[in-house]
Amino acid sequence: MERKRILTGDRPTGKLHLGHYVGSLANRVRLQDEYECFFIIADLHTLTTKPEKENIEQLSENVHSAVLDYLSVGIDPKKSVIYLQSAVPEVTELALFFQNLITVPRLSRVPSLKEMAQNAHIEEMPFGLLGYPVLQAADILLPRAHLVPVGKDNEAHVEVTREIARRFNYLYGETFPIPEAMISEFGSLAGTDGNAKMSKSLNNAIFLSDDEKTVIKRVMSMYTDPKRIRADIPGTVEGNPVFIYHDAFNPNKAEIEDLKARYRAGKVGDIEVKEKLARALNTFLDPIRERRAYYESQKGLVEEILYEGTMRMREEARQTLSLAKKAMGMSSVWNRISRKAEERQKKAASGQVGE
Ligand code: ATP
Ligand code: MG
Numbered sequence: 013m014e015r016k017r018i019l020t021g022d023r024p025t026g027k028l029h030l031g032h033y034v035g036s037l038a039n040r041v042r043l044q045d046e047y048e049c050f051f052i053i054a055d056l057h058t059l060t061t062k063p064e065k066e067n068i069e070q071l072s073e074n075v076h077s078a079v080l081d082y083l084s085v086g087i088d089p090k091k092s093v094i095y096l097q098s099a100v101p102e103v104t105e106l107a108l109f110f111q112n113l114i115t116v117p118r119l120s121r122v123p124s125l126k127e128m129a130q131n132a133h134i135e136e137m138p139f140g141l142l143g144y145p146v147l148q149a150a151d152i153l154l155p156r157a158h159l160v161p162v163g164k165d166n167e168a169h170v171e172v173t174r175e176i177a178r179r180f181n182y183l184y185g186e187t188f189p190i191p192e193a194m195i196s197e198f199g200s201l202a203g204t205d206g207n208a209k210m211s212k213s214l215n216n217a218i219f220l221s222d223d224e225k226t227v228i229k230r231v232m233s234m235y236t237d238p239k240r241i242r243a244d245i246p247g248t249v250e251g252n253p254v255f256i257y258h259d260a261f262n263p264n265k266a267e268i269e270d271l272k273a274r275y276r277a278g279k280v281g282d283i284e285v286k287e288k289l290a291r292a293l294n295t296f297l298d299p300i301r302e303r304r305a306y307y308e309s310q311k312g313l314v315e316e317i318l319y320e321g322t323m324r325m326r327e328e329a330r331q332t333l334s335l336a337k338k339a340m341g342m343s344s345v346w347n348r349i350s351r352k353a354e355e356r357q358k359k360a361a362s363g364q365v366g367e
Contacts, residue, residue, distance in 0.1 A: 018043060019157035019191075021052030021097075024074035028081040029217035030293075031201040031210035034260055039161050039196060041086045049092040050155045050325060053078050053318070056097045056104075057148070060141040061132040079314050081220055084304040089317040095325035096318055097151065102329035106336060107143070107150035113179040114146060114172065122168050131213075149173035153188045155328050161194040184339040201260065202253040206235035221304065224294050231257075231290040236282050243281035254285055262292035 020040065022028070028037065043049060053075050058067060079094055087094065097103060119125070119142050128144070129137055145168070152160055152173045160170050170193035177188040200209045203216025210217050218230050236254050237247040249255045249272045258268045267288060274280035307314055337343040 015046065015048040016158040017155055018047040018049045018159045018161060019052060019152045019155055020049075020161045021054055021151075022078055023054045023057045024071060024078045025058060026074055026212050027077055027219045027221055029210055029212060029219045030257075030261070031203075031217065032081075033085065033220060034198045034201050035163050035196050036161060037082070037085045037087075039194070040082075040092075043161065044088060044092045047159065049087075050157065050328075051082060051087065051092060051094045051321075052097050052151055053095070054097045054148075054151065057144065060138065060144050060147075061128055061134065063140075075318070076314055077221075079318050080304060080307055083307050083314070083317070084220060084300045086300075086303065089321065093155075093321040093324050094318055095322040099322045100154070100325050100329050102326070102333045103147070103150045103154055106154060106333060107147045109336065109340065109342075110146050110149050110153075110176050110180070111143065113176050113183070116142065118175075119143070119145065119172070122172065124165050124168060145169040145172040146176070149176045152191055153177060154332050155325065156189055156332060157191050158189050159194050160191050161196065164195055164199065167193050167195055180336075180339075184336075184341075187335055187339045198260075202251075202256050204230055204234045204253060206253055218293065220297065220300055222297070223301075224297075227293050227297065228290045231286050231293065232283075234286060234289075236285075240278075240282070244278045246278040247275045249275055254282075254289055258285075258289055258292065261296045262289065264292070 018040075020036065022032070022036075040049065040051065055071050055075060058071065075096060082094055083089065120137075122145055125137070125141060125144060129135075129141060134141070148169050149172060152170070153176075160173070162170060170191065174190050177190050181187055181190075202208055203210040203214055204218060205214070205216040207214055207216055212219075218227060222230070231254075234254055237252055239245065240247040255268070255272060255275075258271065262268055271280060271285050271288065275285060334343070
């Protein structure tokens with residue numbers, strides 16, 4: 013039986029961090045045996061909030077770093093397709109068809125779009141940003157994906173995709189599967205500063221590409237229980253980022269339980285808790301670093317992997333677009349015209365034209 017398909021990915025806006033790992037990358041690595049996975053580097057989507065030339069100039073580097081992050085965490089290019097959105101032009105054509113299947117008021121109610129505009133200090137909603145979920149629908153339906161693993165913040169976008177797919181199928185006949193969102197159970201990983209979300213823009217992230225020393229430095233300056241100014245004051249474990257990270261990344265559950273018990277009793281210093289965390293994080297990151305070093309040592313390999321994946325996706329895209337156009341009856345318009353033109357040219361070539 014054919015494997016079901018997944019589409020998910022990222023906008024290439026910079027290095028990926030531990031939040032991305034628990035929120036999405038871990039799932040992707042886990043799912044790539046069971047599903048045929050398509051991982052999109054969504055560079056066109058960056059233009060919705062950052063269309064300026066300076067941003068575009070950074071894309072090549074960001075795309076390279078995103079692919080390298082994927083490969084480092086264990087996304088296997090032999091099993092999964094990693095591709096560049098802007099190099100698959102069919103996506104824009106499909107998005108254009110989809111734009112007619114959803115209303116402006118419906119898109120205006122997608123909460124994340126207003127948030128994105130606010131974060132980017134955009135006062136009035138650009139057409140492209142309003143259409144963000146429509147372009148995403150084209151991303152998802154181009155490989156005819158069944159499952160879309162995303163963060164909670166993206167759930168509403170997948171709902172737009174489902175509505176568009178249903179509307180398309182209703183108007184033109186069964187063409188697309190109705191994809192399901194798969195929301196990561198983890199929720200949001202806190203930042204090193206205690207903020208509810210680790211984010212590179214908040215400068216509270218530990219990156220997958222950080223070296224051992226950097227990790228130690230970031231962990232030793234982490235936010236913990238602010239009421240605990242001395243080691244002998246009982247502390248709070250719940251919501252404390254140091255323990256959130258222990259739970260997420262330290263496989264030694266007995267060590268965590270011991271640290272928590274002593275922390276609650278005021279019998280352990282922050283330093284010990286943090287040193288053990290830094291060790292656990294570095295142990296977690298070591299195999300990721302090893303894979304990164306391998307891919308970095310093979311010059312041009314990252315580009316080759318992205319190139320091959322993009323070619324593979326293009327083939328898929330051509331098939332889907334042809335299916336969609338056939339269903340819509342759009343292909344027959346041009347087919348009729350080109351057939352007549354070709355007939356005339358053939359006749360001319362054999363000297364029969366001239367009435
Ligand atoms: P950053 O916020 O670091 O700048 P970004 O803006 O590139 O990253 P977001 O759009 O915030 O990325 O998130 C993309 C996806 O990554 C989210 O849907 C979510 O699944 C995941 N993600 C990002 N940060 C976190 C986090 N701290 N915890 C869990 N998941 C996260
Ligand atoms: Mg963000």
